[in-house]
Amino acid sequence: MTVEGVYLLEQLQTPALVVSRGQVRFANSAAQGLLGAHIIGQDVRIAIRDPKAVAAILSDTGGLAQVTGLSTGGSVWEVDCRALSPTDRLVSLYDLxxxxxxxxxxxxxxxxxxxxxxxxxxxxxxxxxxxxxxxxxxxxxxxxxxxxxxxxxxxxxxxxxxxxxxxxxxxxVKHEVPSDQIDLVALAHEVVGEFRSGGQVSVTANCTDAVIAGDRGQLSQVLRNLIDNALKYGKPGGAVMVSVEAASTGWVLVSVQDEGEGIPPEHLPRITERFYRADTSRSRAAGGTGLGLSIVKHIVERHRGRFDVESRLGAGTTASLMLPLKEV
Known part of the structure; x- marks a missing residue:
């Protein structure tokens, strides 16, 4: 293989190998990062332990094959083999x-x-x-x-x-960073006012205002979803507490806490998945769609924030989001 060819393959971010007579003669940095530097000089059947991929590489004309688990357990890769000569093959690996x-x-x-x-x-x-x-x-x-x-x-x-x-x-719009100035303290009072008929929802704040760059409609939807969940699944007649806490670190924490039965710990890692329900029959009876927390998570991520749910059985649930304060 020429020096120019080696140089060109090294510039590729795509893992690439040159196989000659069934042995790996060259692997660019991306391929070594994926398969290990030790593959140079190895039999290709050991370097890539997949019968379909090896068959494509060792065939007279080359070909394509799909390999699973090449980098991680659930990964899927396409092996593209091109014949350079009767003995040499160029193998490119594409992460699918x-x-x-x-x-x-x-x-x-x-x-x-x-x-x-x-x-x-x-x-x-x-x-x-x-x-x-x-x-x-x-x-x-x-x-x-x-x-x-x-x-x-x-x-x-x-x-x-x-x-x-x-x-x-x-x-x-998930890749569009929202830019409107939103005061989360005022917004929390406004949204909670929509639920005041039952007198169960209250707001506390450690500041007079907490301004962020955001989308007003989406943030209102987040608060409505979380308060609605707290009222549906909290203790009947129990209090729902909304708090807004600005920190000197440049972040603001908004929490919605209920006094319900809590969520079993095995469900917590999955409750933001679409259509996932910790209690299917209760959720449907309450009119839940299984999409509320997924919507919340997507909106918070668009606002460059973090969303978390903490819960203990018998002690209630707290849903919280951390958002960056707008720089002054």
Whole structure:
């Protein structure tokens, strides 16, 4: 291999190997970082322990193969082998992990959304068909009960569609850094005012204002979602406390705390996943879509912040977000 060829392959960020007569003769820095420097001089069947990839590399014409677990357990790589001469092969390795992961996430998302819509839709159709029966439809008590169920299921679908649209809008602007000046203390009082009818929600703050660069509509949605969750899953009639604490470190902490039963620890790592529910039957009965905390997480990440949920069984749950204060 020429000096110019070695130089060019070294400039690539893509892992690349030159295999001659079944042995690895050259590996650029990216390939050594992926497979280890010891692969130079090794039999390619040892360097890349995958039968399909080895078959493509050792074939007369080269070819493509997909390899799993080359870098980490769940990684997916494409091995692209080109014949340079009867004995020499150029092998390029392309990381497909993110593409495969995104495709799987989209497929799972569509499957979950379809399932979530299918259940209430089936209930609506079932009750409508029953009401079309003169015996059931003619009984006012039965009719009113069934119509109430139909309305509840229709509202579930409406809420789910609303949350799906919210996620879509959030993802469309996730790479755009928000720039409006938002006072989180004033915003917290404003949003809590929407829940004051029950007298359960209160606000405390360690400062008169806490200004950040943000999207007002999205931050309002975060607070509504967290307060709504605290009211739904907290202790019936229990207090919900919203606090805003600005720190000298340049961050502001916003917390929403309830006095509910708490969340079992095994569920905490997954509660921001789309459609994940710690208590499926209770969530659906309360009108939850399984998307609320996922929406919160996406919005907080867009604002360059961090979102966390702490909970102890019997001692309630605290959802908190840390956001950078606007530099003066």
């Amino acid at each position: 992990s993110e593409r495969v992961s995104v495709a799987k996430s989209h497929a799972d998302f569509v499957a979950n959304a379809s399932h979530e819509l299918r259940t209430p839709l089936a209930n609506v159709l079932g009750y409508v068909e029953t009401l079309l029966n003169p015996k059931a439809g003619g009984d006012e008590t039965v009719r009113n009960r069934f119509l109430g169920t139909i309305r509840h299921e229709a509202q579930r679908m409406q809420a789910l569609i609303g949350d799906l649209m919210s996620l879509s809008r959030i993802e469309a």
